[in-house]
Amino acid sequence: MRLLITGATGKVGQAFLPAFLSDPRFAVWEVVALCNNRSLAPQPRVSVVKGSVADPEVVVRALDGVTHVLHLAAVKETPDQAIDVALKGLYLLLDRFCRAASRRQFLLLSGDCVVGHIFHGYREPITEQAPRHAYRGVYALTKVLEETMLEQFGIQEGLDWTTLRAPWIMEKDDFRYALALGEDQFGGPSWESLLEEDELTKIKQEHAVPALRDGTGAYLKRNFIHVDDLVAAVLAALDNPAAFKQLFNVAMDRPVDYGDVASFLEATGEHIRHDIPTPFHSNWLDNSKARMVLGWQPEIDLGGLVERAWKYARAPDDPRVIWYPG
Template sequence: MKSIDKKILVTGATGKVGQAFINAFLNDPNQKGTIRALCHRRHLLPNARLEVVQGSISDQETIQKAMKDVTHVVHLATPKEDPKTIIDVAIKGLFWLLESCRKSDSFKRFIVIGGDASVGHYFYPYKDPITEQQAHAAYPGCYALSKVLEETMLQQYFVQYDLDGTCLRASWIMEGDDLKRHLHFGTQVFGVPEWHKIVKPQTAVEYEKENIVPLMLDVNGSPLKRNMVHLNDLVAAICLSLDHLEAKQQTFNISMEEPFDYGKAANYLLKTRKIKSVPIQTEYYSTWLDINKANFLLGWRPVYGLEQMIEEAWEY
């Protein structure tokens, strides 16, 4: 795709990925154009190249206003685990956006940030690395279902209208001290599992006091391998996908080169920081998200691996 001055509509603009992408785009001298952020309740700091449209993604008139003269859409809005908003965001919102895109004279590309929740994350056993051809398999809950619905709707617009779009199927997104907050037994744990609910309450208190980290075991009793990606690497993939010819109508897995291995993490923390670990048995499965397609077609490779992720989290 020929590089042009872009007018990018960003949904979910005030979230972790939205703010990081907007900052990266506006601070990159090679990126020409402006950002239009669709914000529902929260706000963004002003910038000469940033315009804000307030309103709900499920409202057609709001979307029509937000889509005026837009060349690219980066769709980040997500309902999380909220049954009350899943239809408004994952179906109505995405539908109005795609409808506006297919009727627009200025539109060039639609980018959806999906997730490995659409293939079941670590809930289901996979004997081989998970490629982009893997059939959808949402785990229980509405968030995973929303990721399947997003990918499916985008794919159908490829088929029905030859829409130019890309799905970046991201794994669990980490930044700052997220990983450190994940690997502790306190009640303010980041993400799941919530370790303090797996062990006895007093045991969790003792582990937290002694700075012991959990060593997550899979259903077979081996250290679990889980897919993660650093926020900076995901933002790099988004920026690369805006104009890349090979990104048209493609889905790409976006993750670390290798899954995050809780066993290797425990060994590294013991070696570098004298931090001990305790094994925690779970009923989850180790998985490996194959990112070769993104490397082959886009030339994208993540910068962050396990050690870099740990170092950033503990030095944050």
């Protein structure tokens, strides 16, 4: 077997590759990493193809002898790259892969932006049957089109595909910086868009925990997943016939409640909460299908997410990298 990985040097790719190479299920598999801006250090069973996924000649070389594709490469709010990477690149991969006699499975990593996460309200858990309902922006639009394109190749070409739809992916100290009040904040919403300057200055001085409230006044509930749990889901779906032609939500068993986060951190005696009203919606991404069909179970709950983020200590050779704006 031969696995092509796009985005192997990104957040998920860097966590996935060592887990894959150490998994006995895949002990005899070879890996091809399609890399553009960054590259990988030499290692056994891994070869690298350099170039853009939007280059037809590069795609042909990368897919030589490939049986499985794991498509992790993505762009965020960068319109000048969206068509080339997200749409043209995916089309080239699918078109060429579907003409390969060796093809077995194409696995796509998607996101809950497809269903609008905190920007759209739902009266019940969000399952895989929920209609695609993206919020405004290039990234959400491209993910809707990626999911649709992949499904259509399944219909038109008989391709065995799998889509894993993940919420906000956390690693290392990401969650801590998602709550940071300064320029080092990771992701959104930006506090400047929710608070007046004097109020933001005050809560910075108090080292407060921003406890977001949704449009109803309750504490906001937003879906997250730790990268280790996401990697486990990918491994569970890879080369698994039960996953063929299937879409799975992969998220923590319960969404993160910002009120609970504030309580966790207040209990340390080092923080106080500061409630922030927002127009956002609380939602619950239902992972029941992945748990039942794949036998997958996320291990990191809210307590684990907080503990890992606050206890993580960076070594000098481990600079903080923002893979995308969030």
